[in-house]
Amino acid sequence: MTDGVVERSRPRDRILETARDMFHKHGIKGVGVDAITEAAGTNKMTLYRHFESKDELIVECLRANAAKAGAMWDAFEAEFPGDKLAQLHAWVRKAAAMLNADGRGCDMANAAAELTEPDHPARLVIRELKEVQRQRLVTLCRDAGIGQAELLADTLSLLFEGARVSVQTVGAEGPSTQFVRMAEGLIVSFRGTAAG
Amino acid sequence: MTDGVVERSRPRDRILETARDMFHKHGIKGVGVDAITEAAGTNKMTLYRHFESKDELIVECLRANAAKAGAMWDAFEAEFPGDKLAQLHAWVRKAAAMLNADGRGCDMANAAAELTEPDHPARLVIRELKEVQRQRLVTLCRDAGIGQAELLADTLSLLFEGARVSVQTVGAEGPSTQFVRMAEGLIVSFRGTAAG
DNA sequence: TTGCATAGTTACAGACCGGTAACACCCTAG
DNA sequence: CTAGGGTGTTACCGGTCTGTAACTATGCAA
Numbered sequence: 001m002t003d004g005v006v007e008r009s010r011p012r013d014r015i016l017e018t019a020r021d022m023f024h025k026h027g028i029k030g031v032g033v034d035a036i037t038e039a040a041g042t043n044k045m046t047l048y049r050h051f052e053s054k055d056e057l058i059v060e061c062l063r064a065n066a067a068k069a070g071a072m073w074d075a076f077e078a079e080f081p082g083d084k085l086a087q088l089h090a091w092v093r094k095a096a097a098m099l100n101a102d103g104r105g106c107d108m109a110n111a112a113a114e115l116t117e118p119d120h121p122a123r124l125v126i127r128e129l130k131e132v133q134r135q136r137l138v139t140l141c142r143d144a145g146i147g148q149a150e151l152l153a154d155t156l157s158l159l160f161e162g163a164r165v166s167v168q169t170v171g172a173e174g175p176s177t178q179f180v181r182m183a184e185g186l187i188v189s190f191r192g193t194a195a196g
Numbered sequence: 197m198t199d200g201v202v203e204r205s206r207p208r209d210r211i212l213e214t215a216r217d218m219f220h221k222h223g224i225k226g227v228g229v230d231a232i233t234e235a236a237g238t239n240k241m242t243l244y245r246h247f248e249s250k251d252e253l254i255v256e257c258l259r260a261n262a263a264k265a266g267a268m269w270d271a272f273e274a275e276f277p278g279d280k281l282a283q284l285h286a287w288v289r290k291a292a293a294m295l296n297a298d299g300r301g302c303d304m305a306n307a308a309a310e311l312t313e314p315d316h317p318a319r320l321v322i323r324e325l326k327e328v329q330r331q332r333l334v335t336l337c338r339d340a341g342i343g344q345a346e347l348l349a350d351t352l353s354l355l356f357e358g359a360r361v362s363v364q365t366v367g368a369e370g371p372s373t374q375f376v377r378m379a380e381g382l383i384v385s386f387r388g389t390a391a392g
Numbered sequence: 393t394t395g396c397a398t399a400g401t402t403a404c405a406g407a408c409c410g411g412t413a414a415c416a417c418c419c420t421a422g
Numbered sequence: 423c424t425a426g427g428g429t430g431t432t433a434c435c436g437g438t439c440t441g442t443a444a445c446t447a448t449g450c451a452a
Contacts, residue, residue, distance in 0.1 A: 011429075026312045029225040032409060043430060044411080054410065109361045110309040113301060116222050130366045154371035155355070155378050162358030165305045170326045175350035182351050189385070207399070228439060239400055240441080250440065 012050040014040040020061045024107055028058060028114050058111070058122050065107050066129040073136055084144035091140065092183045095160045099176050105164040133157075145191075152190045156183055208246040210236040216257045220303055224254055224310050254307065254318050261303050262325040269332055280340035287336065288379045291356045295372050301360040329353075341387075348386045352379055 018040035022031045033054055037047050051057040072094060080086035104110070108126045115122050137157055142149035160183075163176035214236035218227045229250055233243050247253040268290060276282035300306070304322045311318050333353055338345035356379075359372035 027225075027310055029223075029310070030312055033411085034409085045413095045431085046429060048411065049428080104312075105309060106361075109365055112361070112365045113306040113309040114223055114225070116226055116300075127366050130370075134366070134371065151374060151377070154374050158355050158358030158362060158371050158375070158378070159351070160358065161361050162354030162356065165302075165308070165357050165361055166354060169305055169308045170323050170330070174326075175330065175354050178347060178350050179354070181347070182354070229441085230439085241401085241443095242399055244441065245398080 011040070011042045011046050015042060015047055015050065015057070016060060016064060019057055020064055020107075023058070023061055023111075024104055028111055033057075055121055058115075059125050062108060062111060062122060062125050062129065066132070069133060084140055088140055088144050088187065089184075091137070092156075092180060092187075095163075095183070096180045099163050099167055099179060100172055103167055103171065105168040106161065109161065109165065141190075146187075147193045148190060152186060155186055159183060159186075207236070207238045207242050211238060211243050211246065211253070212256060212260060215253055216260055216303075219254070219257055219307075220300055224307055229253075251317055254311075255321050258304060258307060258318060258321050258325065262328070265329060280336055284336055284340050284383065285380075287333070288352075288376060288383075291359075291379070292376045295359050295363055295375060296368055299363055299367065301364040302357065305357065305361065337386075342383075343389045344386060348382060351382055355379060355382075 019036045022036055033044055033047055037044050076087040076090045108130060111122055112126050134157060138150050138153040141153045146152055163179045166174050166176045215232045218232055229240055229243055233240050272283040272286045307318055308322050330353060334346050334349040337349045342348055359375045362370050362372045
């Protein structure tokens, strides 16, 4: 898929999807609204009829990303209903797959790196959405019967976050190759300790 | 320290130092050369006499950062001469201190997030410099008599990298608070396995 | 005193940025 | 058939960006 996403759907959806793709590939400040609308097969006026500013478009893109991530969690539950430990391992596999998907890190983290104004609207939603994801992982670990669920969840999440930026800086052949091994080792090690 | 770094040194040094500071705080694309030269107490022509482009200035800033990081490693050796394990613990403490220093992550990682063109000159030096740092940590772990030195070094480095972006996204009260605990636990655990 | 390298000043080029105004077009609902 | 909302088109605004030209001022060294 190049930048030209011009399926026939409603302009707002095309703009949102195209912006998500282009922000991901080229960064937020690396893409202008003209380029987005052109790739989406529409024009600037239509964009500004649906989004009051580029900043609002950015926020909506981040929310759309989070929604997609939420669907991922639901897929784990659907695939291994009730088996929380299996879902945790599925999370590890999915995370590893994302590392090899492309060399770009987490869109939220990248956005946070670019948008430095402390009160930028995007910063609030990033914080909020990241907090949700953290909580989901903590809950999963706890429900999987792991003792220090918060500590394991936070460790896994830091490892994953670190692996994503590592891929972005040194490439997929760097430290991130060991991610699955690290994560699985941690889970084993935490399961060995006293469970709830 | 605000953005105005106007000590009386040679213009090139002032520009480099000011650019480093401003790139760190506001991101690379968030700072123009005009703003840099003004904060450095000089002017655009002088900048372009010393650096052939903004891209070259960026690269020089990253190299300066790496040099500062190199000095940090030398400080460990100076403080605990020959005691590699103590140096490893010093690295953990230093890393934790950097987490609480300010809410901005690693300049190299941030630059990689912003500069998405695959053949951007900065991407080469980022890769090169990150590789050097990785190797230093691996060597330190190995010389500290740890068995799976590469695995420990890579795990610690992913944890640290992840903690830095976590601070940038959810703040210093997020998962990164557990960094020292995680790192120390890992070192203990790896020392328990067969050593070199 | 002369000569030269370094640095400062002003102005500008050319491109791109986010955002808006005014107006013409279509499609569909009534 | 008609009215109106969503869409497309063109042109524009003011601002900022990197990078350069032409010229002046400064300080040091022979």
